[in-house]
Amino acid sequence: xxxxxxxxxxxxxxxxxxxxxxxxxxxxxxxxxxxxxxxxxxxxxxxxxxxxxxxxxxxxxxxxxxxxxxxxxxxxxxxxxxxxxxxxxxxxxxxxxxxxxxxxxxxxxxxxxxxxxxxxxxxxxxxxxxxxxxxxxxxxxxxxxxxxxxxxxxxxxxxxxxxxxxxxxxxxxxxxxxxxxxxxxxxxxxxxxxxxxxxxxxxxxxxxxxxxxxxxxxxxxxxxxxxxxxxxxxxxxxxxxxxxxxxxxxxxxxxxxxxxxxxxxxxxxxxxxxxxxxxxxxxxxxxxxxxxxxxxxxxxxxxxxxxxxxxxxxxxxxxxxxxxxxxxxxxxxxxxxxxx
Amino acid sequence: xxxxxxxxxxxxxxxxxxxxxxxxxxxxxxxxxxxxxxxxxxxxxxxxxxxxxxxxxxxxxxxxxxxxxxxxxxxxxxxxxxxxxxxxxxxxxxxxxxxxxxxxxxxxxxxxxxxxxxxxxxxxxxxxxxxxxxxxxxxxxxxxxxxxxxxxxxxxxxxxxxxxxxxxxxxxxxxxxxxxxxxxxxxxxxxxxxxxxxxxxxxxxxxxxxxxxxxxxxxxxxxxxxxxxxxxxxxxxxxxxxxxxxxxxxxxxxxxxxxxxxxxxxxxxxxxxxxxxxxxxxxxxxxxxxxxxxxxxxxx
Numbered sequence: 001x002x003x004x005x006x007x008x009x010x011x012x013x014x015x016x017x018x019x020x021x022x023x024x025x026x027x028x029x030x031x032x033x034x035x036x037x038x039x040x041x042x043x044x045x046x047x048x049x050x051x052x053x054x055x056x057x058x059x060x061x062x063x064x065x066x067x068x069x070x071x072x073x074x075x076x077x078x079x080x081x082x083x084x085x086x087x088x089x090x091x092x093x094x095x096x097x098x099x100x101x102x103x104x105x106x107x108x109x110x111x112x113x114x115x116x117x118x119x120x121x122x123x124x125x126x127x128x129x130x131x132x133x134x135x136x137x138x139x140x141x142x143x144x145x146x147x148x149x150x151x152x153x154x155x156x157x158x159x160x161x162x163x164x165x166x167x168x169x170x171x172x173x174x175x176x177x178x179x180x181x182x183x184x185x186x187x188x189x190x191x192x193x194x195x196x197x198x199x200x201x202x203x204x205x206x207x208x209x210x211x212x213x214x215x216x217x218x219x220x221x222x223x224x225x226x227x228x229x230x231x232x233x234x235x236x237x238x239x240x241x242x243x244x245x246x247x248x249x250x251x252x253x254x255x256x257x258x259x260x261x262x263x264x265x266x267x268x269x270x271x272x273x274x275x276x277x278x279x280x281x282x283x284x285x286x287x288x289x290x291x292x293x294x295x296x297x298x299x300x301x302x303x304x305x306x307x308x309x310x311x312x313x314x315x316x317x318x319x320x321x322x323x324x325x326x327x328x329x330x331x332x333x334x335x336x337x338x339x340x
Numbered sequence: 341x342x343x344x345x346x347x348x349x350x351x352x353x354x355x356x357x358x359x360x361x362x363x364x365x366x367x368x369x370x371x372x373x374x375x376x377x378x379x380x381x382x383x384x385x386x387x388x389x390x391x392x393x394x395x396x397x398x399x400x401x402x403x404x405x406x407x408x409x410x411x412x413x414x415x416x417x418x419x420x421x422x423x424x425x426x427x428x429x430x431x432x433x434x435x436x437x438x439x440x441x442x443x444x445x446x447x448x449x450x451x452x453x454x455x456x457x458x459x460x461x462x463x464x465x466x467x468x469x470x471x472x473x474x475x476x477x478x479x480x481x482x483x484x485x486x487x488x489x490x491x492x493x494x495x496x497x498x499x500x501x502x503x504x505x506x507x508x509x510x511x512x513x514x515x516x517x518x519x520x521x522x523x524x525x526x527x528x529x530x531x532x533x534x535x536x537x538x539x540x541x542x543x544x545x546x547x548x549x550x551x552x553x554x555x556x557x558x559x560x561x562x563x564x565x566x567x568x569x570x571x572x573x574x575x576x577x578x579x580x581x582x583x584x585x586x587x588x589x590x591x592x593x594x595x596x597x598x599x600x601x602x603x604x605x606x607x608x609x610x611x612x613x614x615x616x617x618x619x620x621x622x623x624x625x626x627x628x629x630x631x632x633x634x635x636x637x638x639x640x
């Protein structure tokens with residue numbers, strides 16, 4: 001470890017790479033003198049910067065920032081998608097959203113999906129990661145297999161599950177065969193049930209990612225801490241509660257952040273399983289689905305764009321609140337201060 | 341940790357719950373471990389894999405088998421469904437489109453991302469922080485929010501229903517993740533190496549090509565894999581941009597196929613299985629890289 005800069009003595013992390021996930025205590029970039037760059041001609045350096053960063057920035061501005069800005073612009077118009085928008089309605093679309101019962105419905109769904117994702121996947125993933133972190137045979141095989149649902153595309157997950165969950169499909173057939181025939185149900189079309197079906201599929205698809213992330217977090221906890229605790233006579237549960245969980249904290253918080261943003265913007269799975277028309281009646285519609293339903297299907301592009309903006313604002317506000325109150329200690333010096 | 345020495349009911353091979361000396365912890369872990377752990381692990385794997393197996397095995401059945409016993413095993417096993425899919429031009433055409441789109445997107449994301457990350461990580465200039473924040477903010481823009489205006493932009497560029505119309509925005513949307521992952525990698529390259537290169541007469545660009553690219557290879561591979569799988573699985577963008585079946589990528593192909601043959605479940609299952617195979621193979625080859633990338637650790 002002699003060559004590392006800014007090594008944190010408590011955790012033994014290297015200063016750089018682990019900062020995003022593993023290191024609450026790591027300090028981002030240590031101050032780095034750059035004597036070489038001083039001597040270099042400013043003009044030449046500017047040219048290099050422009051050449052190297054220009055293409056990426058132009059692409060990014062043209063195909064990410066500009067469309068997003070365009071969505072914000074369309075949100076101020078009543079516009080049906082033909083020609084340039086002319087019918088300026090100011091904040092009317094936004095006022096409409098506030099009183100639109102259908103939007104409130106999808107907003108409720110989105111937040112429900114967000115909350116349930118955290119509550120279902122989080123504890124389960126932590127417990128599974130703790131178990132799988134033990135020294136057992138075939139760990140790498142296990143890691144590959146639990147990651148499979150995450151790797152498979154939403155289309156395939158959706159197509160497969162919707163076939164299995166049809167009323168005469170494999171799931172109901174299986175239930176009948178193992179004597180649980182009373183549990184057979186219309187998993188996809190019963191509006192009371194469909195949201196739970198969706199949660200089941202979401203949990204199945206994304207739990208592997210959570211477990212792998214937690215496992216990675218666990219690996220970064222130095223072995224010596226456990227050994228020291230054992231010598232001091234701590235029990236297994238004491239060790240988990242007082243050492244593992246706190247040190248896994250940054251990983252858990254980053255995972256929760258990704259899960260929250262992903263939930264608020266959920267689109268593919270719902271669209272593929274329930275399609276563009278029935279997701280509303282099945283009770284699984286999300287903000288993104290409603291946005292497309294208004295824009296592309298109903299032709300209210302202005303209103304759809306306003307929904308997109310609201311969706312973005314909600315994500316942004318949730319993310320900012322989360323960063324301010326939860327991620328703060330993890331990110332300090334890692335992402336924000338590391339660069340400036 | 342001094343408070344109690346309460347014994348837990350849960351005994352684990354790696355975490356002895358009695359006060360134990362170093363010798364004990366050294367000797368025990370290399371054994372097979374706790375049966376309970378294996379049981380939970382197997383159960384978990386079963387839950388993860390069973391639906392996938394259902395899709396794969398389902399392709400080996402006939403439709404009448406599926407109707408009479410949807411959850412049963414094939415009896416007898418039939419390979420016709422798979423053979424028919426493998427003989428169809430539709431499947432291979434969509435496969436080729438997916439490969440083209442994924443490769444082009446990956447190359448674009450890696451090359452452009454590496455260049456801009458290098459600037460952010462190793463140059464000193466006023467707008468550096470702003471540049472990084474710009475890309476970091478990009479993580480907050482999912483494609484679905486911008487999809488309608490994006491479609492209009494692509495339409496104005498006359499790229500609708502062309503693979504370019506999918507590749508170009510995919511590169512743009514792939515850049516934020518790439519920058520976030522690569523910047524720490526590039527910054528971790530010791531300054532001494534750069535100074536040594538400068539003394540040896542290498543320009544900054546020469547340093548970039550000769551030293552940075554090889555040294556950041558682990559990060560580049562991680563980013564490349566994420567980009568490839570992301571592109572392979574992308575659904576929203578192709579859904580909007582591509583209209584004609586000849587240009588479909590596999591995700592669109594799966595959906596078109598499953599609605600076209602909605603009564604022919606076995607065939608749909610065979611098509612779906614073959615469509616997910618490439619991503620699975622690709623993933624199992626690079627599994628270590630992906631998991632390593634998630635830890636974000638720079639080891640070297």
